[in-house]
Amino acid sequence: MRRPAWSLFVVVPLLGAAGLVGSVAPATAAPAPTATTASGTEVYVNQKDCTPDADGTMAEPYCTIGAAAAVAQPGQTVLVHPGDYPETVTFDRSGTVDAPITYRAVNSPDGEVKVGNGFAVTDTVFRLVGVHDVVVQGFFAANWSNASTVVVDRSSRITLDGLAVFNQFQAPALVRLTGGSSDVTVSRTWLRALGEAAGVAVEPGVTRAVITGNALEDARIDVTDAPGTVVTGNTVVNECDVAIRVAGASPGVRLHNNIVQTAGGPEYDPQPCDAPSRATAISVAAGSIAGSTADHNLIGPCTSRRHARRRVRRPPPPCST
Known part of the structure; x- marks a missing residue:
């Protein structure tokens, strides 16, 4: 049974046997700040301890991430303290190569930073549009x-x-890289969709994207007409769907050191998929082969999707026939 819970953060990587590689209505906008941002290198957001006329200092933190994003400057780090932030945030201010703008969640044993907050947000939560040098x-x-x-x-x-990204309504993609973006890295992020969706979609015209060290559950990685994309060190666990798909003309793609599992069947009873061609671990279109490499990917065709999260407690059962 699927659990649409905010508390699902960790996917334990699945170590399978080596295999073959086959050929909305927006939420209310955050209010604009009434004072200039703090002049130091750190800007503070604390939904639990703020006032409407805050200036972003530690003593007077902003109430919303959007308020800080509206005034952040190159070289500053926006520190967001634990709490629920039912907002959509558009990052439209840029840093520089030597002084990026960084937005960092200050998670702790006392709580996490949760943005979107369930049914409160029906639009995109984080949108980076026409910006550069942002973390x-x-x-x-x-x-x-x-x-x-x-x-x-x-x-x-x-x-x-280091994000955790979740969508219960089967959006086509949880994270979209689009509009000819370049040099975008998605790393150490957990992504859970609702089956047959892209956890990360690298769309036409995007160049030199790096997708690395992520854990995807019920989701795949899509790369379409995006030359030079690097997909490495990811764990992709879904049920009878392609795990990593490279489509169109995406020459020079590197697919290395990924762990993939696409078996079907109920919990603790993995089964071969009814349509094995749909569950190809890694698919590369003919127009993307030139200059592309695939190596050291581990593919486990006979391990239950749900069992992957429990591997630390018992080994998986043998594959049914």
């Missing part, structure tokens, strides 16, 4: 619609790191 770290982002949860559009030198 977003550590947030749990969830929305409840067909809109992608995170969108990077016409942007460059963007890092999305």
Whole structure:
């Protein structure tokens, strides 16, 4: 049984046997700040301890992430303290190569930073549009619609790191890289969709994207007409669907050191898929073969999707025939 819970954060990597590689209505906008941002290198957001006329200092933190994003400057780090932030955030201010703008969730044993907050947000939660040199770290982002949860559009030198991204309504993609964006990294992020959806979609015109160290559950990685994409060190667990799909003309793609499982069947009773061609672990279109490499990927065809989260407690059963 699926559990649409905010508390699902960790997917234990599945170590399978080596295999073959086959050929919305927006939420209310955050209010604009009434004072200039703090002049130091750190800007503070604390939904539990703020006032409407805050200035972003530790003593007077902003109430919303959007308020800080509206005034953040190159080289500053926006520190967001634990709490529920039912907002959509558009990052439209840029850093520089040597001084990026960093947005960091200050998660702790006392709580996490949750953005979107269930049914409160039906649009995209994080949107980076026409910006460069921005880092977003550590947030749990969830929305409840067909809109992608995170969108990077016409942007460059963007890092999305250590996020947890969840969507209950089967959006086509949880994280979309689009609009000819370049040099975007998605790393150490947990992504859970609702079956046959892309956890990360690298869309036409995107160049030099890096998808690394992520854990995807009931979701795949899609790369379409996106030259030079690197997909490495990811764990992809879904049920009878392609795990990593490279389509169109995406020459120079590197697919290395990924762990993939696409078996079907109920819990603790893995079964071969009814249509094995739909569950190809890694699919590369003919137009993407030139200059592309695939190596050291581990593919486990006979391990239950749900059992992957429990591997630390008992070994998986043998594959049914």
